[in-house]
Amino acid sequence: MAAIFYYLFVKPVSLLPLGLxxxxxxxxxxxxxxxxxxxxxxxxxxxKNSFPNMSEKxxxxxxxxxxxxxxxxxFESFRNFSITEEETLARFKVVNPEILKxxxxxxxxxxxxxxxxxxxxxxxxxIDHYIEHQSVAIYHKLGxxxxxxxxxxxxxxxxxxxxxxxxxxxxxxxxxxxxATIFGSDQSPSIAxxxxxxxxxxxxxxxxxxxxxxxxxKNYPVLYGGLHKVKRGYYEFxxxxxxxxxxxxxxxxxTEAHTKxxxxxxxxxxxxxxxxxxxWKRKKTAEERLEEQALASKG
Numbered sequence: 001m002a003a004i005f006y007y008l009f010v011k012p013v014s015l016l017p018l019g020l021x022x023x024x025x026x027x028x029x030x031x032x033x034x035x036x037x038x039x040x041x042x043x044x045x046x047x048k049n050s051f052p053n054m055s056e057k058x059x060x061x062x063x064x065x066x067x068x069x070x071x072x073x074x075f076e077s078f079r080n081f082s083i084t085e086e087e088t089l090a091r092f093k094v095v096n097p098e099i100l101k102x103x104x105x106x107x108x109x110x111x112x113x114x115x116x117x118x119x120x121x122x123x124x125x126x127i128d129h130y131i132e133h134q135s136v137a138i139y140h141k142l143g144x145x146x147x148x149x150x151x152x153x154x155x156x157x158x159x160x161x162x163x164x165x166x167x168x169x170x171x172x173x174x175x176x177x178x179x180a181t182i183f184g185s186d187q188s189p190s191i192a193x194x195x196x197x198x199x200x201x202x203x204x205x206x207x208x209x210x211x212x213x214x215x216x217x218k219n220y221p222v223l224y225g226g227l228h229k230v231k232r233g234y235y236e237f238x239x240x241x242x243x244x245x246x247x248x249x250x251x252x253x254x255t256e257a258h259t260k261x262x263x264x265x266x267x268x269x270x271x272x273x274x275x276x277x278x279x280w281k282r283k284k285t286a287e288e289r290l291e292e293q294a295l296a297s298k299g
Contacts, residue, residue: 002146013075014082018233025075026068033067039276043067046275050201050266065271069229076233077121081154085129088158092126094237100180103221104132109179110221112239113211113258115186116274117265118227121155122235123182128159133180136161138168138210172214182225183211185258188279196255197284197292200263206282212254215246222246222254224261229272 013021032038043066047059054062103110110133114120128135137155139162142148156162163171163181185208189195194213195206215222222243228236242257243249266273284292 002144006147006150010078011081013078014080016079018079021075021079022072022232025071028075029068029071032071033064042278043275046277046279047270049203049280051270052202062270063275066273066275069271070274070276072232073119073121076119080121080125081150083125085158088122088126089129091234092122092237093235094127094130094239096239097130099223099239099241100131100133104178107178108221109133109175109177109181109218110223111211111215112180112182112223112225113185113242113261114182114225114227115262115265116184116277117186117262118229118272119235120184120227123225123227123237124155124160125158127180127182127237131180133178134161135159135182136163136171136179137182138163138165138184140165168210168214172218175218181214181220183208185211185255186262186274186279187277188281190282195282196252197288198252198256198259200259201266203280204284205259205280206284207255207259209255211258212246212249212252215243215254216249219245219247222258224258226261226265229269 013024016024033040040063043063044059047054047062051059051062100110114123124137137160139155141164142151152162187208189206189208192208192210194209196209196212197204197206199205200207211222214220221241224240224242226238226240228238230236240261242261243254246254
């Protein structure tokens with residue numbers, strides 16, 4: 001069934017002119033948002049909890065803009081299955097790749113932290129064009145092997161290297177290349193044992209700790225990568241150096257910093273974040289609260 005859907009719908013759509021793609025996206029937005037109401041309750045709850053001072057009208061306006069962007073993202077992702085190198089360079093740019101030059105010259109690998117904001121699939125196909133480091137991204141394998149294989153080939157066709165989550169530790173232990181490893185920090189760490197708790201969008205939030213953990217272990221500089229939408233279908237990626245020497249950071253300092261960077265982006269333009277995700281499904285356990293109290297008493 002997945003193969004049929006791919007060859008009869010996804011692949012043909014990926015070959016359409018961009019203008020026609022967006023017409024289909026607009027029609028799909030009406031169906032997904034107005035007719036089906038896909039995860040509408042999740043989106044509304046997330047928005048209300050994140051922006052408690054907003055009016056119902058303001059929440060509805062953001063929600064409407066989100067679904068418009070969401071369907072654009074879906075069809076832009078389909079297009080990536082057939083996107084050319086020329087089109088990638090026209091639609092995606094890293095605006096300040098020179099920020100990585102001193103680290104490349106010093107043969108220092110880096111860690112880039114971002115979130116599911118704007119079109120991260122364009123980042124996957126585009127980033128390796130602009131930087132000297134080998135771009136690497138951490139990913140979660142999809143349940144369907146056929147689709148997983150197609151997505152891997154699409155994301156990696158212009159140079160990106162993908163590392164499955166279970167192999168991340170091994171990758172860092174053997175990392176002898178000049179790499180820029182990208183972490184998406186904003187998914188709910190439902191099965192991760194090690195998390196960091198903080199306030200994110202007015203809510204107690206568990207944040208995955210991997211980026212901070214490996215940055216400190218390897219003393220890799222940490223940068224935040226912000227994706228910005230220039231116009232429909234066109235994106236820019238801007239890097240911001242957060243920490244040059246992570247080994248000097250206090251526990252949680254790195255995680256707090258990149259979480260605040262993402263929060264700032266979301267507050268400025270909330271419609272571009274993935275509100276359909278059940279971000280806050282993990283709740284703090286009694287054991288974690290006791291550990292937090294113990295650490296606070298020591299401090």
